[in-house]
Amino acid sequence: MTGFSVSAAIRDGGSTEKGLRPHALHLVLPALASWATALILLGLPSPVGATVAAIAAVGALSAMAVVPSDGIAGWRNAVIGMLGCVAAVAGTVALQVHAISTGPVAEMAARGASATAEVVVTDDPRELPQHGGPYRQESFVVPARIEAIGAGSGRTTTRVPVVMLTSGDEWRSLLPSQRIAVQGRFGPADAGELVAAVMLVRGPPRVLGEPSWVQRTAATLRSGLREAAGVLPPLQRGLLPGLVVGDVSHLDRQVKADFKAAGLSHLTAVSGANLAIVAGAAVALARTAGLPLAARAVLAAFAMLAFAIVARPSPSVLRALLMGTVAAVALGTGRSRDGVAALSATVLGLILFDPALARSYGFALSVCATGGILVIAPRWRDRLERRMPRWAAEAIAVPAAAQAAVTPVLVLMSGQLAPVAIPANLLAGPAVAPATLLGSVAALVAPLHMGFAQVLVRPAGLATGWIIAVAERAAGLPLAVIPWPGGVIGLVILAVTAPIILLALRHRWLRRAVLAAAAGVVVAATVAVPIVARWPPRGWLLVACDVGQGDALLVAAGPGRAVVVDTGPDPVLMDRCLRSMGVSEVPLVVLTHPHFDHVGGLDGVFRDRRVGAVVVTPHRVAERESARLSNDLARRGVVEWGALPGASWRFGPSELTVVAPSAEAPPAGGGEGAVVNNASVVLYVRWAAGTALLSGDIETEAQAELLRRGLPPVDILKIPHHGSGGHDPGFFAAAGARAALISVGAGNDYGHPAPSTLARLNMLGVRVYRTDLSGDLAVVAREGGLAIIARGPAGR
Structure with missing residues (x-):
């Protein structure tokens, strides 16, 4: 958002029930025309831009000479201004394209x-x-x-x-x-x-x-804020610098994912919203002190400038500072601000200064959100005010209008709708201002007195903790994110369906029907679906988590507990799977081998969970990766054990036994990667209802060695190496499994699972379950043995 105060923008902005002021529209057209001009010409050679600039300039001069000066409602000047702006932007783009394409x-x-x-x-x-x-x-x-x-x-x-x-x-x-x-x-x-x-x-x-x-000053202040925030719990410690100055270097990946799903990502990007909070606090202090209007404006501008230094004067911060300065100047002149006119002028100036912004999604989101607040929010607030207090109507109208305005941009970007963003922003909003103000003061104080800065960040930590909790709950709700076609096709579908819905909402009986249908969908998603498709399944024994191209398995270890066998490539997906299964304690982690797609998600296991020992392959393969893994575990204070053949553990309903690798060096294969794969820890898991073999990524050579030593028959086989074509012909037959689990990423570049592997399993009568097709897969006990329940791809 820009530097406008939200409530002031609604009260004094250019949108009312009577419509926009004419001079505001006269600025909107040149701004939109300039934006479109830069958007198109950036992808074309410089001579094209020069030609457009010349044509637009000639058109402006012709309009000045031909059209009478008393044109209807002043539209002559608006057209001349629009053509003049198009000429200026086209010329600027042409010069910059020429500069980068030559030399x-x-x-x-x-x-x-x-x-x-x-x-x-x-x-x-x-x-x-x-x-x-x-x-x-x-x-x-x-x-x-x-x-x-x-x-x-x-x-x-x-x-x-x-x-x-x-x-x-x-x-x-x-x-x-x-x-x-x-x-x-x-x-x-x-x-x-x-x-x-x-x-x-x-x-x-x-x-x-x-x-x-x-x-250098900004770096010192930001470093001081990070140090002061060190007294907070880890999640709050990483978020506070992001809320205050956009420093997300220590932001937890799961928090970042939750913010994205909940529509709160904008809170960790420095924008005019941060400047509005700081300037608003400065104006409030100045008003309390009885300073005149001009002095308030000067103080607000000074506060925004100081904040821009703390946040580091990057291009995005400077853009926000420019937008905030527009509002401060308007305040200082004592004239009623026209928000749409100010926004249009700012957009026009920024496009002229930096035409590359025309293709920036961040810039588009900022402008659309602000436009929604200025144009849509007052109308929605006035209608809601008939049924509730003004403050409540305004609190609902602002995030709803902003989300509605940015929805087309989100569809173009990611092909999804996020209805949960409105209530999430409504709940998180009150905590943003105190966190920002306290964090900003702490950043300024930290170089002078770290102890006082740490006192300031503690209440700020409470505010960030609330925001984290809102994001986590919102991201976990059904229908938090609704898949939607992306790109231009999705935008066209949205453009067709949105007016139909709006027209339906204008008629009482249609509105009731639409609301009833929406309520039915919500009830079905939140109540009926969990009852029909219960997750986690009652009495689950083993889960293959859908973590993309990688392995992550959970073995039941009692209520709220699980043994983790490999962690996949992504900590966010690993943590999400553990959360979905209600796992709060991990007594044992088994990392079959140090390849990234099996250990990259380890941070997700440690997030807010008690973790016992970690078992790794006894062979020092992939020396650098193994050393980094050992150092990471030592830093966490976690015991690291080498897997020994015959070692066994009993947790809850599960008994796990190491069957490979042997004490000798792993068998050689087709390269270093195959040697590491063949060193995988292989586990035999026994339950009262059946057995399973978790085979890591062992390839042909290690499979043949297992056959020579005697392979125990099992009910469930986790197919090694994501179903690659490297397998011993007798391995699958000797396992004797009735069902096979393949953990694999959709559309992966490796061709996994290999057609030859699937064909051999099919020939043996083994039923195959794949995470890329079925999402999370749970093995449960049923009468007569084991069964497999698929959660479905939407489970991710």
């Missing part, structure tokens, strides 16, 4: 050449999702500006934006405005991006200069 950097990108470059970091390094997990090197995207290429006599100066793809923890500490030297290969950037090239950097950066004093 030495563009030429080297076209050839894929390598070079040494001097660059200035322009924004915070952004860490990429770790497809290699916590046991591989961190990767970052670093926005930068190249200022020189080469060295010595071959040094060429330039000034163009690039994006660097890097790896290594050394990049995490870099600050915007810092000058560094790097070595790497250039490649072409994506079409439509105002970036001259993508640079694949090799090695760590060589620092050439210190960041600016503003950035």
Whole structure:
């Protein structure tokens, strides 16, 4: 959102039941036309932009000369202004596209050449999702500006934006405005991006200069806030800096996922909403002190500027600061603010300054949310006010209007609807302001007196704890996120269905029918479905969690307890599966081998749970990954055991016995990966109702060794290595299983499960259950043995 105070925007904004003021519309049209112009021209060559600029300029001059100055309702000036803005934006885009598509950097990108470059970091390094997990090197995207290429006599100066793809923890500490030297290969950037090239950097950066004093100050204040927040519980500790200054470096991944599902992600991105809270507090203090209107405006502007420094003056923060300054100037002049006009002017100015914003989803969400609050919220508030107090009507109207306005953008982005976002924002909203204000003051105080800063963050921690609880409950509700076609098709469907629903709601009997149908769907999802398709199933013994391309198994260990065998690649999905099964204690974790798709989700097991010992393969395969895993477990204070053949544990209804690997070195295979797979811990699990074999990722060689040593027959077989084609012909037959579980990701790049594996299982009469097709799979006891219940893909 922008820097407008929400309640003031509704009271004084440009939308009423009588409609928008004419001068507001005269600014809306140039803003929308400029946005559309930049959106289209960014993907076209610079001559096209220059041509559009010339045509629009000629059109504006012609309108000035031909159309009488007393045009109807002043629309002549509006048309001239719109054409003039289109000409300015088109010319700006043409110049910037020409700058990035010519010159030495563009030429080297076209050839894929390598070079040494001097660059200035322009924004915070952004860490990429770790497809290699916590046991591989961190990767970052670093926005930068190249200022020189080469060295010595071959040094060429330039000034163009690039994006660097890097790896290594050394990049995490870099600050915007810092000058560094790097070595790497250039490649072409994506079409439509105002970036001259993508640079694949090799090695760590060589620092050439210190960041600016503003950035150093911001780094000190942000570091102080993180240190002060250290007195809070882990989840609150990671969220508070995100709420206050957008620092999500320590934000728990599950909290981040819950925020996304609950429609609360905007709270961790610094925007005008943060500035509005800070400026509102400053104005309230100034009013209490009896300061005049102009002094209040100056104090509000100063407070926003100070907050922008704390939050680090990145492009997004500066955009929010500009929007907030518009409101402060209007306040200082004493004139009634027209919110739509101010928003339009700000959009126009930002597009002219940075045309790349036209393709930014974040910018679109911010503008749409603010527009919804200014235009839709007053109407909805006035109607709700007939049935409830004004404050309640306003509290409901604001998040509902904002969510309605951003829905088309969300459909384009991710192809989903999030009806739970409205109540989630309504419940979380009251806690945002105290957390932001207390956290901001704590950041300013921390360098001076850490003890006092820690006192301030404790009540802020209570506020963040409430927001975390709201997000967790909202994300877990049925129909929290409704799948919807994405892209243009989804937008068209939304454009057709939304007016029909709105028309139906305008008629009393249709409104009642729609509301009754909606209530029926909600009741069915929240009451009927859990009764019919109970999850977790009563008396479950084993669960194969749907964690994508990886393995994560739960073995029943008593009420609220489970043994975890592998953790999949994603901590969020691992924690979600454990939560869905009501597991609060994990007495034993078995990590069959140190490949990421089996250990990457380990953090999800430790989230708010008591964890006992961890069992790993006794063979030191994949030395680096094994060492990092051992260091991680030592840091957590968890005992690490090597699996020994014959070792056995009894937990609740389950008895687990290690049957592999043997004490000898694992059998060689087709490479290092096969050696690691063949070192997998294999478990034989016995219940009163039947047995199962959990086979990790063992391949042909380890399967043959198990056959030679004698393979116990079982009822359920967890197919090794996600159903790959590497299997011994006699292995499946010797297991004698009636059912097989395959943990595999939908649409994976490996071709798992292999057709040959499925064909052999089918020939043996083994019934196959797959997580990519059926979601979570639960083994339960039934009369006469074991049965398998599928939760369905929607369970993820």
